Amino acid sequence: MTDITREDGENGGRWVTVIDGHTAEMTYSRLGTSKLIVDHTGVPDALRGRGVGLALAERMVADARAEGVRVIAxxxxxxxxxxxxxEWSDVIE
Incomplete structure (x- = not known):
């Protein structure tokens, strides 16, 4: 659907995509080495109803599985x- 990139820092980061000049993001912070706290999903009104939030969530789940971390939503x-x-219950608490 769209290119989603991950900006990962020591204490947290975000998954982000830019579509038609509009930026959507899902932010997180780290809780130790084994958990992420996903605290915000922001999708501009211009992108609502296009599955952008779900695409961000699917990428988050895929990354969490690949890294063996759990997510606190x-x-x-x-x-x-x-x-x-x-089916995400293996990742999201």
Whole structure:
């Protein structure tokens, strides 16, 4: 669907995509070496309804699986998506 890049820092980072000049992101912070806290998903109104938030969440789940980390979802969007995607329960607490 779209290119999603990850900006990863020592204490946290974000997954980000730019579509038609609009930036959407999902931010996180680190909790030790084994957990990420996803705290915000921001999708501009111009991109709503296009599956951008879900694409960010799917990338987050894929990265967490690849790295063997668990995710604590503080973000309401991610919490809602986790309920819709029980197959993510191996990653999202």
């Amino acid at each position: 503080l973000c309401p969007f991610v919490k809602a998506q986790a309920k819709r995607h029980p």
